[in-house]
Amino acid sequence: MFSFQTVPSQNTVVQDWRQAFQQFKTKKGARCAVENLLKRAKNGKGVGTINPVVDVYNSVSLEWAFPVAAEDMDQIKGDIHLTVAQGGERFRPIGEDDVETALPGEVIYRDAYDVISRCWAWRDSARVEATEATQNLLFYMENVNPQRHADHVAATAALQTRLHDYLGISTTLHVVTHDQPSVAFKD
Template sequence: MYFKIDEKIFAQYPSLKIGVIVVRGINNSRRISSIESLLRGISAQRGKEFTSKDISENHMVDIWNRAYGMFGIHPKKYLPSIAALLKRVANGKQIPHINPIVDLYNYFSLKYLLPIGGEDLDWLCGDLQLTFTKGGEAFRPLGSIEIEKAGEGEVAYMDNGGITCRYWNYRECERTKFTNKTVNAAIIVEDLSNMHMDQFGAIIREMEDGIIKYIGGQIEPYLLNQENPEIDFRVEGRKNADDSRIPAQEKVYFMEMEQLKKTEDIS
């Protein structure tokens, strides 16, 4: 199973480089206080540095706003992931604990103002691609039982099952999200800023060190750009997946959880 960046993406965004950290054999079920402390600290720091009004003026955010505009998406309606994190902390809100891998990549995202996300490798189906949509591809947003259909020309991460991250890095999907059961992960770090590859590589190495220190697992780092647009994940993933269909049992579960949340809010 490969990860491939479409040459058409590089034609429109030639400065794009992506760091991928493949981590195998992790225990993602624990709460790790050291990671949560790092995340609280960087959240407080960025919250003091930014107001919700000046986030878009930052160079590292502005480049993503312009990138979104180039494929027809308004970045104030659909925030790039780094803008969404900064907006939250600028408004005095904490970044919530999710699980160790997500907490750690959110820390590094705020530290270096880079969009960071990822995929549970065992839930991918076929090659992962960063490409333009043809229109009509299925997308099931994180935490939702609603199915969306992509328009034509959106930048998206996709596999054979559907869109795994829509509008480039705006929203991840339910199927390949990191959970406390994730064992094999691909963490994806994106840059459009013309940062020197040596500096970008140093950030990736720092992330590797953090993963080894706090979480563990076997690490395989990769750097992708126009000259090196694909890597082999060396996993099989799932043979079948179809995000346009949600099992009835899963729908019932989500509806029960939603009702429970409403009950808790009332009480």
């Protein structure tokens, strides 16, 4: 787990993500979502409340140092793919009016319409943003270090427990790996 005694950039978890981010194109300043949360916590800035769902998954992200995201499944168009961008795919980030485009070679989540998250779960799309009105959610929690598999399993269980205990949300777990690259979860 993350130690708040360590400068985030020197933490082994953050270093794993920085090494992963060096393998593809990124927007200048893009850092793993968990690094951004950890820096805010370390610097005493606080994470702040967004909405109950985001607050719960941010608590898991901070405790276990895994990036977590949630999307509004009712806004997803077709299948979701974790893929490498060709470049130019449309993306409108949460809280922004302007449309951006993905860089060639950037790792993105996308559906049939456009990009739903850039640089893995660094920045989410306003179109599929999880809000208090969202009825059907998709969560993803990313792990780039196979040696942290047991922590990843425990963090996933913690997320499921907190969603159930605090918000009454029941979840079904699906794991996507290199050997199991897809999951059918929506008709």
